[in-house]
Amino acid sequence: MTVPLLSTDRLVKRYGGLLATDNVSIDVASGEIHALIGPNGAGKTTLVGQLTGNVAPDSGTIRFAGQDITRLPTHRRVHLGLARSFQITSVLGEFTALENVALAVQAHAGHSFRFLRDVRGDESLRGPARHCLEEVGLDARAGMPASALSHGEQRQLEIAMALAGDPSLLLLDEPMAGMGVEESQRMIAFLRALKGRRAMLLIEHDMDAVFQLADRITVLVYGRAIASGTPAEIRADEAVRRAYLGDDGMVA
Amino acid sequence: MIAALRTPRGLLTALILLVLAVLPLLTQAFDQRYLLSVGTRIVIWSIAAVSLNMILGYGGLVSFGHAVFFGIGGYAVGILSAHGVSSGWIQWPVALAVATLWAALIGALSLRTRGLYFIMITLAFAQLVYYVGGGLEAYGGDDGLNISRSRFSGLIDLRDKPSFYWLCFAALCGTLWFCGRFANSRFGYVIRGAKSNDLRMMALGFPVFRYRLAAFTISGAFGGLAGILLANEGAYVSPAMMSWVKSGDLIVIVVLGGMGTLLGPLFGAIAFFALEESLPPLLDLLRKGWGEYWQIVFGPLLVLIALYARGGIDSLLGRRAP
Known part of the structure; x- marks a missing residue:
């Protein structure tokens, strides 16, 4: 096997007596979808936090694109190509959909210590942003304030913002959360179309989605990765x- | 431009700027010299409020020590003047540099905290400077220091009230111009984005701390400018100009006028001083002696604004153009 795009090596995070991440070693290869599942409280969010740089691990290492990123601040990881979407929708409500994505483009267009030029007419930001909105099918909503979009549309906007920096790895924290069946299906189709071009680490409760999309699945329970393998292997485990x-009878 | 005049906001703005631009002529024509000094203070406080709004309104960072820049700008001028350096060409750049450096320093320390802690630490730094100012016996201590106004030989005489007023007005226009550009620049969008969700901005790849520090520093520099002007307005500096009450007044002005709007701080400063000047005599008319308690009316007015007009005066003027 070639060197994976992202890999963690015996990652540990403790909160007092609670072992939130217990020697987790997972990896994501270029272009694959690796799903991370587990019941509530399994430590998925803590693990994601360590990958994005919001939570400092107590021990272990994280490597991304051939580099040790364990101690790198969030924004530096993003510039290496690691983008994320949030579990709780985190679009910037006061800006329009287009402005949200334009900001994401701006984050990758050099420094922003530019004080005088009006960003609203800046096609070098808005052009690519419009393209990203088209890609997720939100172009008709470009001028609307992000806060006025439907929940599903805000989730799509999240993805558009994550894609704007042309990342090699997308960390998707429950992209289907709170979506209706139809919206979920659309999101699944969209993510499937992205597959191959970008690697994804998918954290998701929707087992349908996970088994439809994932190349590999890792199951996290009480902070420990108890199993890892193809969907078929996981189903049989x-x-x-x-x-x-078995607990919630969700075997697909 | 013309279309903007048809909105209430555009009309009011044009009217205010017009009146401010010719205020010395008006006060002369109606022989109301005192009003010119009120106008000068409104303009100077507007500059400070616009500068506070850069971090408070656009950045969402509640700095509770902004009046410290009145003091830093003012004392820099005052101390130089006390040592015989009376040239504005030296005083002003030095004062601006000191205010900028001080802002960078407190910004670097206080921006590591959030929410209530940020409020407390900015207040603490301001109080620190306040007490240092009070302890400077060589420069008047708590009583303050009479200074001679900055000299710009041959160019402008700051002792001439109308000239000084116009200088302040020009400074306000410059500050507003910068703030207007800033708010819609790449930098401004980063600051505004971080206000609504700083984790999101970091996840997009922005080193948010750096941008906030820059905004805090710029804000302090403009605050220092207001301090320089305030010192020259009264030819006097004292610790009182940077007391926490003044910092509170600045926050009130920004909130009253409309946080995160270009002209809100200007509206707020005008309303604040208009109420402060007019409420006491009005209440005295109702009954002699009531004027002393004007804040009993002023306080509830602020509460009403906070409850029913979240966006301040600016929001009463209708929706903002996108």
Whole structure:
């Protein structure tokens, strides 16, 4: 196997007596979708926080694109090609959809210590931003304040913002959260179309989506990765059934 | 331009700027010298309020020590003047540099905190300078220091009230111009984005701290400019100009006028001083002696604005153009 795009090596994070991340070693290869599943409280969010740089691990290392990024601040990781979407929708409500994406483009267009030129007519930002909106199918909503978009549209906007920097890896924290069936299906189709071009680490509760999309699945329980493999392997895994899938009868 | 005049906001703005531009002529024509000094203070406080708005309104950072820049700008001028350096060409750049450096320093320390802690630490730094100012016995201590106004030989005489007023007005126009450009620049969008969600901005790849520090520093520099002008207005500096009450007044002005709007601080300063000047005599008319308690009316007015007009005076003028 070639060197993975992202890999963690025995990552540990403790909160007091609670082992939120217990020696987790996972990797994501270029172009693949690796899904991370686990019941509530399994430590998915803590793990994502360490990958993005919002949470400092107690020990272990994170490597991305051939570089140790364990201690790198968030914005430096982003510039290496690691983008994320948020579990709780985090679009910037006071700006329009287009402005949200234009800001994401701006983040990758050199420094922003530019005080005088009006950004609203800046096609070098708005052009690519419009393109990203088209890609996620939001171009008709470009001029609307992000706060006025529907929940599903805001999730799409999240993805458009993450894509604006042309990342090699997308960290998708529950992209389908709160979506209706139809919207979920559209998002699944969209992510499938992205597959191959960008690697994704998908954190998702929707088992349908996970088994449709993922090349590999890792199951996290109490901070530990109890199993990792192809969807078929995970489905057949006894420990996973016991710990997780069987509980809520969600075996697909 | 012409179309903008048809909106209430455009009309009011044009009217205010017009009146401010010719205020010395008006006060002369109606023989109301005192009003010119009120006008001068409004203009200077507007500059400070616009500068506070850069971080408070656009950046969402509640700095509770902004009046410290009145003091820094003012004392820099005052101390130089006390040592016989009376040239404005030296005083003003030095004062601006000191205010900028001080802003960078407190910004670097206080921006590591959030929310209530940020409020407390900016207040603490301001109080620190306030007490240092009070302890400077050589420069008047708590009583303050009478200074001679900055000299710009041959160019402008700051002792001439109308000339000084116009200088302040020009400074206000410059500050507003910069703030207007700033708000819609790449930099301004980063600051505004970080106000609504700084984690999001970091996840987009922005080193948010650096941008906030720059904004804080710029804001302090303009605050220092207001301090320079304030010292020259009264030919006097004292610790009182940077007391926490003044910092509070500045926040009130920005909130009253409309946070995160270009002209809100100007509206706020005018309303603030108009109320401060007119409420006492009005209440005295109702009953002699009531004027002393004008804040009993002023306070509830602020509460009403906070409750029913979240965007301040600016929001009462209709929706802003996108």
